[in-house]
Amino acid sequence: MDTPLNILFWIAVIPVTIALGLCATWIVRKVSALVQWRVGPPLLQPCYDVMKLLGKEILIPEQAHQGVFTAAPVIGFASVLLLSIMFWRIGVTQKAFAGDIIVAIYLMVLPSLALIMGGSASGSPHASLGTSREMKLVMAYELPLILAFIVVIIKSGGVLQLSRIAGLEHAPVLSISGALAFLVSLMCIQAKLGYIPFDMAEAETELASGILMEYSGALLAVWKLMQATMLVALPMFLVTVFLGGFGPNLNGWLIGLGMYVLVLVLIILIKNTNPRVRIDQAMKFFWVYCFLILAIAVSLAIIGNTFKIYWL
């Protein structure tokens, strides 16, 4: 890759990711508004929200652990940015390293851990309730998410490299086991993003904003930016693993963008047509139903890989 383009890439990647994240947040709010037959916010609304939050004072409770309280949003935001930069790099240069899918899975856990850290450092009973719910939710959905990726790894014959998974001749979702794994991972992404039906950690009406209750001002702005950037990174991950990725040429990029919008619309539709579930219902959903579906998917994938049947 030429040096000026390289420099351009490194300068532009973070602002472009944040801008895309705010745009994706606006898409979510606008489509939710249209689903509810109303007009919805203007295009720059998430931008105004972040700017306004940067101008408010930061209140730290007396009983909070100040170091962890301030560091938690920064850690969460940094990890999501790192994940996005990794994806852009792989997409633009088509060079990946072996085992990068493991790094991606690890980086995806960090935002949830940062939320838990921030919530428990708040020193407030509402926040600790939100933290306990978030911890149980993370324990519930992490394992099905990893299993869903293992299905794709099995189907690709044991490769652990994102660019080779994205470059498979048959996209994993076009097979039965791949489709099942895609559905399960979609629900896990819904839980990771903290959207209905799994938004019990930051339940506005029950817990007075639960886990983020004590945050205000610039720290809250960083949390909102983290949530916005997760809307870019996580569907991009799904597209890369299941739906064929962002291909090497312009055609591939356009198809990848279309797939990204499709995943986003699926997330929005699930968000708008469901009520919030209780934490024990969520755990039962992930540990019983998702595991059953994934057990079927894994066995189908192993059979398909052994006998070279691609649609299984």
Added chain:
Amino acid sequence: MSWKISALKKSPWVFHVNTGACNNCDIEIVNLLTPKFDVERFGIKLVGSPRHADALLVTGVVTQQAAPRLQEVYRQTAKPCVVFVIGACACDKGIFTTGYHVVGPVDKIIKEVDPNAIIAYVPGCPPKPEAIISGVVKALSTL
């Protein structure tokens, strides 16, 4: 300071405080936040914690029990913030003027904590949601 206020005008997040109201004004506020009136066009969002809020929607004549709590909620709201006083009782005690438990209208209690508080009044018993929207938009445009 001016860019903070201009950003606040574009995205006022509201938190609802009831200091002893008969609940009529609260029902109108909850009606306001339904999709029918679509206040998200103005960037208004209901938040669950006063620390996230830019505007407090205060209803109710302030009772003796609620007065220190209202002051605490005001202190917890991150500045700069606006206080919207909704309803005739909150504006000037309304029909509860001679009640035994009434301490004062909302602006008197808030000015004890912060004499420079920005307070906007939306009278009515209860004010219609259209009146509340018009009051909020007018108040924000004069900031």
Added chain:
Amino acid sequence: MNQEELNKKLEQISDKLIAVERPLEDRVFLLCESENSYQLNKFLFEDVPLRFVVATGIDAEDCFEVLYHYSYDQTGCIVTLRAFIRDREKPAIESISPFLPGAEWIEREMHDILGIEFKNHPDMRRLILADDWPEGVYPLRKSSS
């Protein structure tokens, strides 16, 4: 049981009552003195049995009154027991919370607002007045302005 059987059952306690008023078909007032109110309430709640709705306190000119409202859901009949407390200096009546825990809070409210003392109440704390409201000032008595 229907209305006639209810009326016949209420006849059993008529020796403890001052009077029985029936202004409407489904509205019964039983008047009694405060000394008998505990047994009468126990009879109405356990033996008839009726559903306890709420209790009311009144500051009448020459006495205090405590009204206990019960509902008979099968016919929609409301039975009210009016207990007169003749002592205006230190009004006191037996609390019915020992067998009716649902009456605890309404008795606390009557004590806060009217100053009626409820004997044997398990948990007499301030309920609705402010934490720094002075003791001994009862807002809804006719003498307080």
